[in-house]
Amino acid sequence: MLTILAGVYTKEEGERDVREGLTDLVAFGRPFISNPDLVERLKNDWPLTAPDHSTFYGGDRVGYIDYPVYETSAV
Numbered sequence: 001m002l003t004i005l006a007g008v009y010t011k012e013e014g015e016r017d018v019r020e021g022l023t024d025l026v027a028f029g030r031p032f033i034s035n036p037d038l039v040e041r042l043k044n045d046w047p048l049t050a051p052d053h054s055t056f057y058g059g060d061r062v063g064y065i066d067y068p069v070y071e072t073s074a075v
Contacts, residue, residue: 004026011045035067
């Protein structure tokens with residue numbers, strides 16, 4: 001049986017709990033709202049966009065589809 005834990009995890013905390021055998025998987029929910037590219041951000045150690053909690057459960061698109069993806073600067 002697999003175990004999935006969730007709840008206000010940082011990337012580092014999730015990696016630690018998997019590494020230490022406390023869980024098989026870690027779920028991220030709310031961070032996806034303000035980071036539509038969350039998987040890429042975690043893979044690349046890019047900063048996360050903080051969510052605007054005042055827009056949660058508002059019933060319109062504000063706070064759900066208006067967060068941008070991470071832009072890397074061209075060097």
